[in-house]
Amino acid sequence: MSIQIKTLDQLKLMRKAGLIVGQALELMRAAVAPGVTSLDLDAIAADFLKKNNAQPSFLNYHGYPNVICASVNQEVVHGIPNERPMVEGDVMSIDFGAIVEGWHGDSAISVGVGQVSPENQLLMDTCEGSMWAGIAAAKVGGHLTDLSYAIEQYIKSENKYGKYGIVREYGGHGIGTEMHQDPHLLNYGPAGMGPELKAGIALAVEPMITRGTEKMRVLSDDWTVVTGDGSFAAHFEQSFALLPDGKPFVLTALDGGKAKLGELGVEISDLLV
Ligand code: MF3
Numbered sequence: 001m002s003i004q005i006k007t008l009d010q011l012k013l014m015r016k017a018g019l020i021v022g023q024a025l026e027l028m029r030a031a032v033a034p035g036v037t038s039l040d041l042d043a044i045a046a047d048f049l050k051k052n053n054a055q056p057s058f059l060n061y062h063g064y065p066n067v068i069c070a071s072v073n074q075e076v077v078h079g080i081p082n083e084r085p086m087v088e089g090d091v092m093s094i095d096f097g098a099i100v101e102g103w104h105g106d107s108a109i110s111v112g113v114g115q116v117s118p119e120n121q122l123l124m125d126t127c128e129g130s131m132w133a134g135i136a137a138a139k140v141g142g143h144l145t146d147l148s149y150a151i152e153q154y155i156k157s158e159n160k161y162g163k164y165g166i167v168r169e170y171g172g173h174g175i176g177t178e179m180h181q182d183p184h185l186l187n188y189g190p191a192g193m194g195p196e197l198k199a200g201i202a203l204a205v206e207p208m209i210t211r212g213t214e215k216m217r218v219l220s221d222d223w224t225v226v227t228g229d230g231s232f233a234a235h236f237e238q239s240f241a242l243l244p245d246g247k248p249f250v251l252t253a254l255d256g257g258k259a260k261l262g263e264l265g266v267e268i269s270d271l272l273v
């Protein structure tokens with residue numbers, strides 16, 4: 001498969017999908033609290049899709065049973081929503097995708113339930129920071145693994161509570177008329193390799209890190225990925241594109257990435273606003 005290059009009109013549809021994903025994730029973030037279940041979050045996402053005439057990306061994807069993935073504590077990704085009430089101190093990772101007129105958006109956040117430990121807060125902040133560093137490293141004329149390198153270096157630079165494990169088996173991906181497209185984006189490795197980045201590329205950037213091992217295990221439900229050592233994990237994801245003006249725009253961020261990329265000295269495109 002080759003990399004799908006999108007026109008500005010196609011990216012406008014991807015922005016519609018991305019905005020729905022971003023808005024739904026904010027509703028779910030606001031609902032996270034002790035006593036709430038991940039199935040409650042799933043219902044919020046399903047309801048929001050219905051109100052906006054959008055379709056779920058995950059439901060029935062290779063038989064996946066729900067609208068969101070909800071992965072708590074030592075669960076890393078692909079957790080199936082359930083009836084367990086969240087408890088104070090949990091780390092809840094919520095992953096959600098939507099389709100508008102055939103175009104996908106995909107994003108994930110990790111959220112602390114009530115007060116979380118400083119160690120788990122830094123775990124989440126480091127994961128999120130590495131995602132933004134990766135997006136900020138994407139330049140027309142640069143290479144795919146410039147993002148991988150920026151992500152890994154950011155994670156390595158934060159070791160106040162010990163070294164983080166970077167998940168090897170899963171990574172980011174191209175996104176467009178399918179949720180998962182070429183290229184696969186590793187969250188580690190040297191810069192300057194892989195395909196050249198061109199205007200019109202859209203990528204989902206999604207680092208997954210743990211407070212311990214890089215080794216993963218899949219539970220007997222055949223979906224839930226957990227850390228091999230039971231250490232807590234975090235997962236953040238945004239879908240972004242490089243626009244015809246050469247500037248990035250974060251399709252799943254409410255502000256297009258303006259604030260976070262601005263802090264990193266990167267100006268976002270105004271072609272989609
Ligand atoms: N959002 C996930 C990813 O980026 C995909 C979820 S898997 C599914 O890889 F089966 F739930 F769709």
Ligand code: CO
Nearest residue numbers: 106204206237
């Ligand atoms: Co993804």
